Amino acid sequence: MCVYVCVCVCVHLHMCNGHIMHDAPQPLNWRVSRTVKQRAKAAKARRRVPPCSRLRKTRTRSPKSAKVSCGVTPQLLAITCWLRHHILTSKRRNLMQSKENASYCMEMDSQYFSSSSSCSVQGDMRITLSETFKEERVPSPVIEFDDLEGFVLQPAQQGVTVKCKVTRDKRGVDRGLYPTYYLHLDNEKKVFLLAGRKRKKSTTSNYLISVDPTDLSRGGENYVGKVRSNLMGTKFTVFNNALHPNRALPDMSNARQELAAIIYETNVLGMKGPRRMTVIIPGMNKDGERVPIRPRSDNDGLLIRCQNRNMENLIELRNKTPVWNEETSSHVLNFNGRVTQASVKNFQIIHNKDQDYIVMQFGRVADDAFTLDYSYPLCAVQAFAIALSSFDGKIACE
Numbered sequence: 001m002c003v004y005v006c007v008c009v010c011v012h013l014h015m016c017n018g019h020i021m022h023d024a025p026q027p028l029n030w031r032v033s034r035t036v037k038q039r040a041k042a043a044k045a046r047r048r049v050p051p052c053s054r055l056r057k058t059r060t061r062s063p064k065s066a067k068v069s070c071g072v073t074p075q076l077l078a079i080t081c082w083l084r085h086h087i088l089t090s091k092r093r094n095l096m097q098s099k100e101n102a103s104y105c106m107e108m109d110s111q112y113f114s115s116s117s118s119c120s121v122q123g124d125m126r127i128t129l130s131e132t133f134k135e136e137r138v139p140s141p142v143i144e145f146d147d148l149e150g151f152v153l154q155p156a157q158q159g160v161t162v163k164c165k166v167t168r169d170k171r172g173v174d175r176g177l178y179p180t181y182y183l184h185l186d187n188e189k190k191v192f193l194l195a196g197r198k199r200k201k202s203t204t205s206n207y208l209i210s211v212d213p214t215d216l217s218r219g220g221e222n223y224v225g226k227v228r229s230n231l232m233g234t235k236f237t238v239f240n241n242a243l244h245p246n247r248a249l250p251d252m253s254n255a256r257q258e259l260a261a262i263i264y265e266t267n268v269l270g271m272k273g274p275r276r277m278t279v280i281i282p283g284m285n286k287d288g289e290r291v292p293i294r295p296r297s298d299n300d301g302l303l304i305r306c307q308n309r310n311m312e313n314l315i316e317l318r319n320k321t322p323v324w325n326e327e328t329s330s331h332v333l334n335f336n337g338r339v340t341q342a343s344v345k346n347f348q349i350i351h352n353k354d355q356d357y358i359v360m361q362f363g364r365v366a367d368d369a370f371t372l373d374y375s376y377p378l379c380a381v382q383a384f385a386i387a388l389s390s391f392d393g394k395i396a397c398e
Helices: 004-021 027-049 073-097 148-153 302-307 380-391
Strands: 058-061 068-069 105-107 111-114 119-122 126-129 161-167 180-185 192-198 206-210 223-229 235-240 260-264 277-282 313-320 321-325 330-333 347-351 354-366 371-372
Touching: 068 105, 111 277, 126 321, 148 192, 148 223, 148 380, 161 380, 192 302, 192 380, 223 380, 235 302, 235 380, 260 380, 277 302, 354 380, 371 380
Parallel strands: none
Antiparallel strands: 058 068, 105 126, 105 330, 111 119, 161 180, 161 371, 180 192, 192 206, 206 223, 223 235, 235 260, 260 277, 277 313, 313 347, 321 330, 347 354, 354 371
16 A cells, blocks of 8 residues: 555656646756757858848848848859850850851950849950851962062052961060061962061061061161051051161152051040051052152151141052941951951951952961952052051050
């Protein structure tokens, strides 16, 4: 009996004790420990969730609570935009490679804006191939000459397009800054015509042109001309190898001639679209010979005459304006298969009275190879000098 009573009392106390533990407040230390664990767990969860972007943060509230849905991070946003731009560039590059012979189109610093990601990517100037033209690159016709210096200074024959190739050599210690450029006929023989290189220690850009690829000194016998620019690199003057006016005879018969003047329109950051250039050359007489322009000073040169609109015995040329293509969203020019790669230096020179007659065209076919085609009334030195001016850096035109 005593044992039974004791057992009943223990069971009753145990049940009561359990009932008290369930209804009574929890100990303080237990409640504090649960709060710390909850905070640690919440902090860990916050670390796993990327922070919200201010541009992409949106709030959606429910009747019971308010929740914040986080967008992507700015870093992820930039990477997404870059990938999208890279995919577009790859597609255009594949299009260029798939079209063997085509014209080119220039796309000037276009901006691709993504409304979904709320960011814009600014692309470089690029050129893609048009799908319209499929002509092969025709080599230069057979041209024979005995006097190289006389040939490069003589205007091209009327009705003949001299097709050449320009190569750029940047090998060597200093040729990265001062590369050498070579002009050859674009045929099987690849006859050498001219070589040019930028002079060192000059206040402005100054290119020497020679008929010897190994002799590019001004005092050498193979020196045929030079190209001199202004400080901003927007205006260039081409001279032959004659004497300076200060050292010439009083009648200026042996003074140097100005063969051309190249003027680039100021275009900071390419905001005005493709490059715009004007070329001034001496006029031609009835016999098809160049009218000599021998100014006594720079105030009487081709640049000043053009500025004052004194165009007597002068010919004004300009680059052909590209046509906007809605399909490719770019400016387009037809090079008839002579240009196959992208370059901002690609251009065509025409006369205002006959825009279908291409006086000169220049464009890239490889990383350091370009095609140069010129016709009457240009000569090889004038065409090569115009190409050298295109290579030169321009502070106010880029």
